[in-house]
Structure formats: C-alpha cells, structure tokens
Amino acid sequence: MAGVGQRPAGIDEVLERVRAGYRRIEAREAHEAARTGEALLVDIRYAALRERDGLIPGALVIERNELEWRLDPQGSHRVPEATGHDLRVVVICNEGYASSLAVASLRQLGLHRATDLVGGFQAWRAEGLPVEPATRRLGASPT
Numbered sequence: 001m002a003g004v005g006q007r008p009a010g011i012d013e014v015l016e017r018v019r020a021g022y023r024r025i026e027a028r029e030a031h032e033a034a035r036t037g038e039a040l041l042v043d044i045r046y047a048a049l050r051e052r053d054g055l056i057p058g059a060l061v062i063e064r065n066e067l068e069w070r071l072d073p074q075g076s077h078r079v080p081e082a083t084g085h086d087l088r089v090v091v092i093c094n095e096g097y098a099s100s101l102a103v104a105s106l107r108q109l110g111l112h113r114a115t116d117l118v119g120g121f122q123a124w125r126a127e128g129l130p131v132e133p134a135t136r137r138l139g140a141s142p143t
Contacts, residue, residue, distance in 0.1 A: 018104040024042065024118045027127040030090045036057055039088040040081055044072070045121060049094050054131040056124060058101055059092065067091075067102055072109050088113040096120040 009017070025033070033039035041059035043050065044067055055061065060081060062070045069077040073084050081087070089111055093099040099116035106114040117123065125131055 015100055018100050022103065022107070022115055024096075024100075025090055025109060025115050026118050027129055030092075030117050031127075031129050033088065033090065039090050041090050042067070043063045043092045043121070044099060045092070045094050049121070051134045053121060053125065054133050056092065056121070057130050057132050064093075064098060064102060068105055068109060071106060073110060073111075085110040086113060087111060089115070091116040092124070093117075093120045095122050123141070 014041050030039065030041060034041045038097075041062045043056060043059045044064040045053075046063065050061065060079065062079070066077075069075055070079045071082045071089060072078055073087070075082070089106060090113065091099040091102045091106070093102070093116070093126055096117060096119045099120060103114045103116045119126070
C-alpha cells in the first residue's frame with residue numbers, strides 16, 4: 001500500500017509483484033498436466049468470450065466473481081473439484097492478465113499450487129490445442 005507522499009503502484013507493477021511469487025505455466029504444459037490429471041484447468045473468461053471463441057475441453061468454467069467461493073476447499077459454496085489446498089489449479093483468462101490477479105487471491109486462500117496460463121486462452125488456441133464450441137458444452141442442440 002502506498003503511504004503518504006508515495007506514488008501508488010500501477011497495474012503493471014502489481015502484476016510484476018504478483019507473478020514474482022509463483023511460476024506461470026505455458027499452454028502445452030497446462031494441456032499435459034490436465035490430460036494426466038495433475039492439474040485442474042479453470043476458465044474464468046466471461047460468457048461472451050466463451051461463446052465467441054469456444055471452450056477448452058475438460059476445463060471447469062467459473063466466472064471470475066465466483067472464483068474464490070468455488071475453489072476454497074473450506075468454503076460452503078465450493079465445487080466438488082475443490083478437494084484441498086494441494087490442488088494444482090491453472091487459471092485461464094483471455095490473455096493472461098486477469099488470471100494472474102486471480103491466482104494471487106487463490107494463493108491467499110491457501111491454494112499454494114495455483115498458477116495461471118501465460119497468454120491465456122488466446123495462447124492455448126494459438127498453440128493449436130483442443131477447443132470446442134461453447135454451444136456443445138452448454139447443452140444447445142445443433143441446428
């Protein structure tokens with residue numbers, strides 16, 4: 001926190017500080033970790049981006065504003081996948097910025113293995129990794 005007469009930190013500085021506390025993960029490594037069951041991929045992108053660009057097969061979709069409540073292993077609103085503080089969570093946003101801030105919050109809850117995807121969903125897609133249409137996962141029938 002900035003004291004009297006100190007310049008408040010800008011978002012770039014905040015991101016740098018947050019990211020210095022953990023190792024981020026690249027798309028191919030995240031794909032392999034999810035494939036082998038070593039990590040839970042969590043997509044925090046908002047609905048319009050998921051509908052536009054699609055979904056990562058097997059990723060758990062949790063809106064950013066619900067993330068802490070859903071992943072806190074001690075929380076009453078947790079998802080079944082939130083099995084403990086040792087859970088390796090890979091948070092995915094659109095381009096890898098909001099996910100870093102989300103990781104900082106998850107780490108404050110004791111999820112010490114939480115990390116995020118460098119470049120976000122866009123990096124995943126650019127690597128040619130699996131993506132499926134959002135309508136398939138959302139239960140809409142094809143026309």
